[in-house]
Amino acid sequence: xxxxxxxxxxxxxxxxxxxxxxxxxxxxxxxxxxxxxxxxxxxxxxxxxxxxxxxxxxxxxxxxxxxxxxxxxxxxxxxxxxxxxxxxxxxxxxxxxxxxxxxxxxxxxxxxxxxxxxxxxxxxxxxxxxxxxxxxxxxxxxxxxxxxxxxxxxxxxxxxxxxxxxxxxxxxxxxxxxxxxxxxxxxxxxxxxxxxxxxxxxxxxxxxxxxxxxxxxxxxxxxxxxxxxxxxxxxxxxxxxxxxxxxxxxxxxxxxxxxxxxxxxxxxxxxxxxxxxxxxxxxxxxxxxxxxxxxxxxxxxxxxxxxxxxxxxx
Amino acid sequence: xxxxxxxxxxxxxxxxxxxxxxxxxxxxxxxxxxxxxxxxxxxxxxxxxxxxxxxxxxxxxxxxxxxxxxxxxxxxxxxxxxxxxxxxxxxxxxxxxxxxxxxxxxxxxxxxxxxxxxxxxxxxxxxxxxxxxxxxxxxxxxxxxxxxxxxxxxxxxxxxxxxxxxxxxxxxxxxxxxxxxxxxxxxxxxxxxxxxxxxxxxxxxxxx
Numbered sequence: 001x002x003x004x005x006x007x008x009x010x011x012x013x014x015x016x017x018x019x020x021x022x023x024x025x026x027x028x029x030x031x032x033x034x035x036x037x038x039x040x041x042x043x044x045x046x047x048x049x050x051x052x053x054x055x056x057x058x059x060x061x062x063x064x065x066x067x068x069x070x071x072x073x074x075x076x077x078x079x080x081x082x083x084x085x086x087x088x089x090x091x092x093x094x095x096x097x098x099x100x101x102x103x104x105x106x107x108x109x110x111x112x113x114x115x116x117x118x119x120x121x122x123x124x125x126x127x128x129x130x131x132x133x134x135x136x137x138x139x140x141x142x143x144x145x146x147x148x149x150x151x152x153x154x155x156x157x158x159x160x161x162x163x164x165x166x167x168x169x170x171x172x173x174x175x176x177x178x179x180x181x182x183x184x185x186x187x188x189x190x191x192x193x194x195x196x197x198x199x200x201x202x203x204x205x206x207x208x209x210x211x212x213x214x215x216x217x218x219x220x221x222x223x224x225x226x227x228x229x230x231x232x233x234x235x236x237x238x239x240x241x242x243x244x245x246x247x248x249x250x251x252x253x254x255x256x257x258x259x260x261x262x263x264x265x266x267x268x269x270x271x272x273x274x275x276x277x278x279x280x281x282x283x284x285x286x287x288x289x290x291x292x293x294x295x296x297x298x299x300x301x302x303x304x305x306x307x308x309x310x311x312x313x314x
Numbered sequence: 315x316x317x318x319x320x321x322x323x324x325x326x327x328x329x330x331x332x333x334x335x336x337x338x339x340x341x342x343x344x345x346x347x348x349x350x351x352x353x354x355x356x357x358x359x360x361x362x363x364x365x366x367x368x369x370x371x372x373x374x375x376x377x378x379x380x381x382x383x384x385x386x387x388x389x390x391x392x393x394x395x396x397x398x399x400x401x402x403x404x405x406x407x408x409x410x411x412x413x414x415x416x417x418x419x420x421x422x423x424x425x426x427x428x429x430x431x432x433x434x435x436x437x438x439x440x441x442x443x444x445x446x447x448x449x450x451x452x453x454x455x456x457x458x459x460x461x462x463x464x465x466x467x468x469x470x471x472x473x474x475x476x477x478x479x480x481x482x483x484x485x486x487x488x489x490x491x492x493x494x495x496x497x498x499x500x501x502x503x504x505x506x507x508x509x510x511x512x513x514x515x516x517x518x519x520x521x522x
Contacts, residue, residue: 079486083337083486083487083488084488086485086487087472087475087487087488091475093442093443093478096478096481096483096485097483099485100483100485103485103486
């Protein structure tokens, strides 16, 4: 039993309190705006903030309760997101069994995380599944569309199972800095910074966005949104420094990295949506679209953050 | 006994699978009439279709919903027949050897008289790729003979990807049920069949 003086527990509580205050402030602000500015279309914003309350609650609960719950939480997230991904793909009848194995990968990958088998966690999808999925597809003897099926399935596994499972592995990393920081606090830092970057980029874009940054892929994204978001995230990550072993310069560096990668995660998924011709991945989260619309930046920030931290601090 | 098994199956297997594993989305539920009898007309691409349509109804009304099924397929094997009757409460009709004594329309008319909801797939078979095939005219005979019965068109999306014809493994694809407004059939048999099919196609094309 950890005492109330346990530094990790108090860090987690402080982060929880910060999330709570920020959400309370946003809800109050929206309530104020909707009462005093009638012409302002507020419904989407309200939905978004309400969904943030729910997502923040579940995520925070999953991180605080224990490691198994954290791992199950991310396994379910991978499942949701991978399901949204394959649903929008133009899969062939011949892909059915290969997709079955791809779905089975999710429990396997998270099992390797849960027993802390780093070697298997890191090669299972990039090596074993990479070679196995084409074998299963070959057995259906349907060469037309073979390459696009293998590529799409493997890409989905890499981004949404392998990539997101880094969040679960991060949560299992042991305590460092004389017990002040561990995997759970690092995970909070990464997820809060990534999601706040999404919000900042959206808000900057809405407020002062003029010049389109990548109109061919994402017509709503602007340079002002991008730079405003990255700079705000970089600065705000300083408030979260107590969750990490970083000094001030390192925190700024990681904040910056998360801001830039988060943006690219977002636009890469936008390109996929454009390619298949849909707007949102699903309507799972009101106001946000699908789980994938929320988790897209994490697919990019999680693996890079994990490996940088593991290399330099463990 | 069968009713108890069916209720347990719905509560503990079918609903969790459809709503959690598959993530079934239902649009236009308000178009379902409150009073029975009526007929649900849907496109057919998977065994999941029947399950999805049955899941639209509250548990206590399950006994009054009868998916119409082909006897030559579902009564071939006693085990399959038992499964289909117990869990899905099918109303099996003869497709071959029809004569005056054994007319499937009579069986359906009786079911409607007893205020059942009928689920009918007028394509008569499962589509392999989700395209909507030609409709058979049998259902129009039933509607003309019974008269004045609400007909609800339904479009089922993506079911063939979750559980294709000839496949035993169910995969989690998001699936959709689009329920349309009741339609009134006009004119001779051929135009009525066309109207039914067009109603389902319209739901497919107008889905958001």
